Amino acid sequence: MSELKVGGKKRGAKNTREDGGAQSLKVDRRTVVKGGVIAGAAAVIATKNTAAFAQESYPEDPPAPEGPVLCDPRPANSPPTTPFVDNLPIAAPATPTFLNPFPTRVANIGAGEAARDAHQAWQHFPPQVFYECVAAPSLHTFHSDLSPTYCWTFNGTYPAKTFLGYYGVPQLVRFRNNLPVDHATAGINEITVHLHNGHTPSESDGFAGDFFSTGLWKDNHYPNVYAGVDQYGGIGDPREAMRTFWFHDHRAEFTAPNNYLGLNGMFLLYDQKDPGHELASPGSLRLPNYFGLTDIPLQLHAILFCPTANGRNEAYNTGAVPGQVDKWIVNGKIQPKFTVRRRKYRFRILNTGMVKEWNLSLIGSDGQQKPMTVVAVDANFVEQPFDISNRNLLIPVASRYDVIIDFSQFAAGTSVYLREAQAQFVGVATPDPAPGLKIENVAMRFDVIEREPWFPPDTPPIANHLIDMPPAIVPDDYFEWHFTFDGSPRRFRINGEVFDHNRIDHAVLKGSSEEWVIANDVIAGNWTHPVHIHFEEGRIMSRSHTNRDASGNILSVDNVPLLPEELGRRDIYRVPGQDRLVIRLRFRDFVGRYLIHCHNMNHEDNFMMVRWDIVETVEELVQKRREIDERRMMAGLPPQYGNGKKNGRLV
Amino acid sequence: MKRRELFTGLGQTSASACKPEIRRMANLIPNAQFRTQDNKDVRLYDDMIKGKQVMVMMMYATCETFCPVATKRMVELHHQALAHRMGKDLFIVNVSLKPEEDDPAALKAYAEAHGALLPGWTFLTGSQYDVDTLRYKFFSHDHIGIDTNIDMHAGSMKIINDPIGRWFHADTFASTRTLLEHIQWSDPPKSLAERLKDNRRLQQQIEREVDLYGYRKIA
Numbered sequence: 001m002s003e004l005k006v007g008g009k010k011r012g013a014k015n016t017r018e019d020g021g022a023q024s025l026k027v028d029r030r031t032v033v034k035g036g037v038i039a040g041a042a043a044v045i046a047t048k049n050t051a052a053f054a055q056e057s058y059p060e061d062p063p064a065p066e067g068p069v070l071c072d073p074r075p076a077n078s079p080p081t082t083p084f085v086d087n088l089p090i091a092a093p094a095t096p097t098f099l100n101p102f103p104t105r106v107a108n109i110g111a112g113e114a115a116r117d118a119h120q121a122w123q124h125f126p127p128q129v130f131y132e133c134v135a136a137p138s139l140h141t142f143h144s145d146l147s148p149t150y151c152w153t154f155n156g157t158y159p160a161k162t163f164l165g166y167y168g169v170p171q172l173v174r175f176r177n178n179l180p181v182d183h184a185t186a187g188i189n190e191i192t193v194h195l196h197n198g199h200t201p202s203e204s205d206g207f208a209g210d211f212f213s214t215g216l217w218k219d220n221h222y223p224n225v226y227a228g229v230d231q232y233g234g235i236g237d238p239r240e241a242m243r244t245f246w247f248h249d250h251r252a253e254f255t256a257p258n259n260y261l262g263l264n265g266m267f268l269l270y271d272q273k274d275p276g277h278e279l280a281s282p283g284s285l286r287l288p289n290y291f292g293l294t295d296i297p298l299q300l301h302a303i304l305f306c307p308t309a310n311g312r313n314e315a316y317n318t319g320a321v322p323g324q325v326d327k328w329i330v331n332g333k334i335q336p337k338f339t340v341r342r343r344k345y346r347f348r349i350l351n352t353g354m355v356k357e358w359n360l361s362l363i364g365s366d367g368q369q370k371p372m373t374v375v376a377v378d379a380n381f382v383e384q385p386f387d388i389s390n391r392n393l394l395i396p397v398a399s400r401y402d403v404i405i406d407f408s409q410f411a412a413g414t415s416v417y418l419r420e421a422q423a424q425f426v427g428v429a430t431p432d433p434a435p436g437l438k439i440e441n442v443a444m445r446f447d448v449i450e451r452e453p454w455f456p457p458d459t460p461p462i463a464n465h466l467i468d469m470p471p472a473i474v475p476d477d478y479f480e481w482h483f484t485f486d487g488s489p490r491r492f493r494i495n496g497e498v499f500d501h502n503r504i505d506h507a508v509l510k511g512s513s514e515e516w517v518i519a520n521d522v523i524a525g526n527w528t529h530p531v532h533i534h535f536e537e538g539r540i541m542s543r544s545h546t547n548r549d550a551s552g553n554i555l556s557v558d559n560v561p562l563l564p565e566e567l568g569r570r571d572i573y574r575v576p577g578q579d580r581l582v583i584r585l586r587f588r589d590f591v592g593r594y595l596i597h598c599h600n601m602n603h604e605d606n607f608m609m610v611r612w613d614i615v616e617t618v619e620e621l622v623q624k625r626r627e628i629d630e631r632r633m634m635a636g637l638p639p640q641y642g643n644g645k646k647n648g649r650l651v
Numbered sequence: 652m653k654r655r656e657l658f659t660g661l662g663q664t665s666a667s668a669c670k671p672e673i674r675r676m677a678n679l680i681p682n683a684q685f686r687t688q689d690n691k692d693v694r695l696y697d698d699m700i701k702g703k704q705v706m707v708m709m710m711y712a713t714c715e716t717f718c719p720v721a722t723k724r725m726v727e728l729h730h731q732a733l734a735h736r737m738g739k740d741l742f743i744v745n746v747s748l749k750p751e752e753d754d755p756a757a758l759k760a761y762a763e764a765h766g767a768l769l770p771g772w773t774f775l776t777g778s779q780y781d782v783d784t785l786r787y788k789f790f791s792h793d794h795i796g797i798d799t800n801i802d803m804h805a806g807s808m809k810i811i812n813d814p815i816g817r818w819f820h821a822d823t824f825a826s827t828r829t830l831l832e833h834i835q836w837s838d839p840p841k842s843l844a845e846r847l848k849d850n851r852r853l854q855q856q857i858e859r860e861v862d863l864y865g866y867r868k869i870a
Contacts, residue, residue, distance in 0.1 A: 107854055112847060115854035117861075181840050184816060215843045216850060253820060489709075489717065489807035490800070491822075500825045502832075607822065635824065 065139045067183045068150035068314045071306035078305035078327045079313060080427025081143045081334050084445050088338035089331050090292050091265060091299075094161040099130045103172050103219045113219065114212030120201040120590050125223035125235075127172035131163065135191055135249075135263060136178040139312075142327070143334040146305060146313040152179060152187060152261035158332045159299050159352075160265025163247070164291060165224050167271040168235045176217040186257040189214045194250035195267060196398060197242065197379060197537065197571035199227050202592020205534060208252040208609060209501025224269060227536070228470075229589045230511060236589070239470040242379035242537065243269050244348045244400040246299075252501060252609075256354040256601035260315065264352050266297045273381075273467070278459050285466060286459050287375060288346040288404060294456060296338075297348045300395070300443070301329040302356050302424075325356065326425040330418075330444045335426075338444060341451035342408045343458035346375070349403060351395045354601035357530075359392035359421035360443070362405060365414045367435030373462060376402035380537060380569040381466045392421055396530035398599040399572045401565070404462060407448050416446040469568075473539065473584040475515035479506055479640075481596060483529050483575065483608065484521045492598065492608035496637045499597075499607040503631075506612035506640070507624035513586040515541070524548070524578040529598040529608070535590075537569040538583035546578045572599060587614050676700060676813045679789045683781035685746070688759040688774040695746075695785070699773065704812045704837060705742045706821070709790065709804040711749040712761040718805050721823040722765045724830075729769055732831055738771030741834070746785060748801050750776040789818075810837040 105122040107113045133155055139148035140158035154160035154175075165171050179189035190213045194206030203210075204220040212218055226236030248264035249255060268291070270276040272283040278290060288294035302325035304316040316324065327334050351358050362370045371389035375381060378400055388403070395401055410416055417433055423440035430439040451457070484493050491498050495505060508514055516538070518531050524545075543562060547555040560579070573581055597609030615621050629639040682696035693699055700707075708725070710718035722745070729737055737743070745767075747753040753761075758774035761767075767774075790804050810833060811818045821833040841849070 109851050109854050112850075115850050115857055117857060182815075188817070212850070213846050215846060487717075489805060490803040498822050498825075500822065500829045502826060502829045605820075607820065 064137050064178075064180060065148075065150055067137075067180065068185055069309040069312060070184050071309070071314045071316050074316055074324065075304070075306050077425045077427070078303075079146060079307060080425075081145045081327070082428045083335040083426060083430055083433075083439055083442065084337040085144045086333045086336045088296075088336040088444060089333060090296060091157065091159050091162045091331065093164045093291065094131050094133070094155075096129045097132050099132060099172075099174050099219075103127065103130070103174070103221075107218075112216050114210070114216045116210065116218060117203040117592065119203060119219075119221045120592070121170070121221060121223040121225075124229075125170040125221075125225060127170045127221055129165070129169060129171040131171065131173045132176065133160070133173050133193075134176045134178050137180055137183070140262070140332060142303065142305070142313075142329060142332060146334075147308055147311055149303075149305070149313055149315055150185070151315075152185070152258065152263050154263065154265055158262045160247075160262075162265060162291070162297060163267040164276070165222070165267070165269045166276075167224055167226065167238075167241065167269055170221070170223045170225075173220050173222065174217055175220060177212055177214050179214050181214050185261060187261045187263075188251060188254040188258065190251050190254070191249045191258065191263065192218075192251055193220060193247055193263075194534070195220065195222060195245055195247045196532070197534065198222055198245055198267075199225060199236075199240075199242075199535065199589065201590040202535075202594060202614075205592070205594065206247075206250045207501070207593050207611075208250050208255075208499070208595060208597075211251045225589075227586070227588050231588060237470060238271065238273075239468055240537070241269075241271055241273065241381075241467075243274055243381070244350070244376060244379045244402055245269065246350050246352070246398075246400065248352070252499065253605050253607075256605050259352060259601060260303070260354055264299075266299065266348070266350060268297075268348070278456055285381075285463055287462065288344050288459055290456055294343070294459075295346045295348070297331070297350065298444075299331050299350050299352055300358050301332075301352050303327050303329055328420055328424045328443045335442060336444050338446050340405075340407045340446045340448055341455050342410070342412060342448060343451055343455075344404055344406045344408070344462075346402060346404050348376075349393075349395060349401045351397050351399055353397040353599070355397065356422075357397065357528075358395040360395065361388070361392050361419045361421075363417045363419045363434055363437050364410065365416065365434050367437055370405075370409070370416065372403040372405050374401055374403050374565060375462065375466060376400070377565045377568055378537070378570045378572055382564070382568040383467060383469060384465060384564075385462050386564040394574075396572050396574045396599070397601065398530065398532060399574075405446075407446065408458065410448045412448055412450045414448050416448065418443045418446070469539075473513045473586055475584055476512040477508070477514045478516075479514055480517040480519065481531075482519050482521050483531070483598065485527060492603050492606050494596070494608060494610045495640065496632075497610060497635075499604075499609040499611075501611060503611065504613050504624055504628060505610040507615050507621050507628070508587050508612065509618065509621050510591050510614050510616055511588055513584065515582060515584050517580060517582055518573055518575055519580040520575040520577050522577040524576065526577045527603075528574060528576040528600075529603065530600060531573045531575055531596065532571060532599040533573075533585065533596045534594040535614070536585045536587060537571055538573070538585040539569055540566050540573065541582040541584060543582075544580045545576075546580070548578065590614065591616050676811060676816055676818065679818075680811075681781055681784045681788070683777060683784070685775040685777035685781065686755055688755050688762055688768075690755045693773075693775070695775070695777075695781070699742070699744050699775070700811060700813050702813055703742055704740060704810070704814075704839070705744055706808055706810050706834075707789075708743065708745050708808045708823070709748050709786070710745050710761075711747050711801075711805065712753045712757045713749070714805050716802065716805060719765060721808065722761075722767055724823045726766050726769070728827060728830055729772075731827060733834075737769060741771060743772045745772070745774045746782060747774070747776040748782065748786075748804060750779055750782050810834060812837045812839065815839060 101111045106118045107116045138153045138156045140151045141148045151158050175193045190211040192206045192211040227240040228237035245267040249258040304325045305313045362372050364370045371387040373385050375385045419441050420443045543560040545558050545560050591614045597604045625641050680696045685695050753776045808821045808823050809818050819837045
């Protein structure tokens with residue numbers, strides 16, 4: 001019997017089923033375990049997965065619950081729930097596994113893999129760690145007072161298990177679609193999974209038109225490299241590091257309902273600066289960094305629940321519309337409580353959407369706002385950490401904020417509250433938890449206790465200077481994206497067009513950099529778009545706001561000072577009506593089809609999304625740009641390039 | 652009996668324990684009485700939608716902006732690729748946005764003028780109330796200022812597949828390839844064998860494109 005060395009401990013493999021293939025699998029298993037140890041997931045592998053290794057080909061499908069009972073008419077509000085009953089769940093790290101058939105560079109059509117381009121980075125960064133992620137229906141209980149709810153989940157847990165990866169250790173995730181063919185949800189049983197905002201080759205990026213149906217699967221190859229591989233060699237420029245990602249379904253037209261049903265999860269990457277532990281090590285920032293202990297993901301969500309039917313509390317099936325959802329959910333629980341020790345904690349806050357923006361603040365038991373220190377915005381560390389102590393932390397859809405809360409400032413035995421500015425429905429009479437704080441505004445509660453001897457001691461004070469920014473970008477080219485709501489039929493449009501996965505709206509040259517303008521041309525105050533650009537992080541250069549009179553004449557164009565969270569690199573740009581953002585991006589290492597879209601999932605499902613391509617050669621660039629302009633002129637739209645504006649200087 | 656179910660409260664009563672019942676379309680589409688271009692009375696849901704795969708479009712006869720363009724586009728598509736399906740398992744329903752102006756004769760004239768008197772293609776007019784109900788329930792943007800604007804909906808199209816209880820947006824100004832793909836997305840579910848076959852075809856198409864244009868070529 002082979003023995004598996006995991007986390008320094010010898011552990012006899014118990015499962016007799018693995019006898020047959022044990023010898024041939026040995027090498028791979030060790031590689032997998034090694035990768036896992038580096039990623040800081042050693043403890044979990046050690047406790048959990050000797051059995052999973054032995055499975056023949058795929059983990060067993062979770063028993064599929066019967067489809068949801070349709071909830072109609074829409075209830076006025078969700079059922080009442082008592083606050084602070086459930087503990088905050090934390091999505092466990094995903095466990096590596098074996099994949100059979102073994103992943104291949106070219107799509108393994110014969111074995112049921114979805115059609116795709118060949119993996120671009122396969123030879124340079126062959127995957128070392130393998131995961132399987134099965135999308136299937138399952139039941140999840142959002143509160144002890146509620147019955148289970150029908151969800152669509154990855155590997156049967158809500159939220160999905162967290163991927164912990166390490167820069168330089170390429171990984172591959174096999175997404176299998178086991179969603180039911182026959183169902184009554186508002187979602188659709190076709191998925192394409194986007195890693196937001198990984199430096200991912202196009203064929204693994206979860207392009208909105210690349211979805212695959214039930215029974216098929218697809219390998220997403222994540223090289224886990226920094227941007228700038230071509231420029232700097234190795235695994236790229238470490239200054240480009242991003243850390244807090246999330247993955248979610250990106251199926252065109254159905255992103256909102258599929259995410260509402262639960263098809264999303266978090267994905268963290270570690271490196272020397274942020275190594276997954278808090279001990280002194282070269283280059284480490286020594287921020288709170290033990291996943292699940294002191295480094296906690298907080299996935300914010302909102303749902304409208306229906307009264308009990310068939311023994312379940314189903315989620316209202318078109319609850320994506322704002323103003324309908326009325327229960328605030330953190331990590332899959334309504335108003336949970338979480339016990340914290342008197343030391344620093346890091347929370348990786350993610351807004352999973354679909355539409356709701358969160359306005360968070362930390363309130364002490366005296367009713368006063370307490371400081372939260374922001375260290376990272378949209379996966380990127382900020383240069384200088386800053387406190388949120390006299391305003392709300394505004395989190396647009398799909399944005400991530402890493403905040404550090406120092407609980408040593410609170411006495412043991414007291415509670416601290418995470419306040420959301422918008423009130424939810426509670427329905428159970430509860431006294432105000434703190435002076436001036438309504439129970440309806442509380443998203444979750446932290447209960448402070450003294451640190452026990454076994455718990456890791458506090459980390460040193462947060463450094464004043466976290467990272468050096470990558471060198472300033474000198475743009476080679478200039479392009480404008482105009483987000484509008486016009487035309488007939490009136491639609492959300494970008495540069496006058498709605499989403500078509502077969503159409504290209506902009507082409508950029510691999511290795512070049514561009515200055516992009518993101519302008520929201522709707523009337524001020526009408527629609528705010530959290531704009532997301534796939535593949536590359538951008539830096540905001542400036543933001544301006546146009547003031548108009550009632551008839552639309554421009555009164556003034558004001559420069560809007562950037563907030564501290566806008567000074568670093570971002571992948572979500574919040575653009576209110578009549579705002580105009582200038583950003584700069586670089587496009588390196590990979591080519592293919594990428595997207596720019598509004599991440600308000602209702603807007604992107606209504607086609608507020610267009611495709612842009614990174615191309616290899618100047619000839620291809622010229623050709624594609626010419627085609628774009630010819631097509632636009634045929635459709636009666638102004639050309640984009642060489643029209644007197646600065647657009648397209650390269651051509 | 653099925654009809655009666657539509658009008659009773661649904662979610663509150665405990666449904667039968669077997670298969671989920673899919674009734675989304677019936678909830679979204681009013682089953683009101685409309686009149687066709689041939690002066691025939693029909694029920695919108697029962698006669699036009701129920702059990703069918705239908706493209707529902709909004710227009711009005713005097714519309715000069717996008718309705719004629721959308722209609723022309725669908726006529727082209729009909730001749731290019733849909734003639735063998737139209738009237739058999741695929742239908743088009745055009746609902747007038749100005750039912751009080753558009754009598755059946757006006758609709759027939761519009762259809763004739765655009766060459767849209769084709770099998771499986773119906774133009775409907777009815778009461779203002781029923782048209783508005785359809786617009787606010789099904790074509791709604793959940794925004795009162797937009798939903799009350801008639802031109803908001805002119806030329807817009809949704810593809811309904813009633814048996815599977817699903818509907819899709821579509822952009823009539825998209826390329827033929829994209830439009831056909833949208834219709835294909837709304838096709839009834841296929842068997843796994845057929846889906847695998849489609850998948851294989853898609854992969855061949857990708858590879859062919861790479862050969863032809865080099866567009867999907869890798870680094």
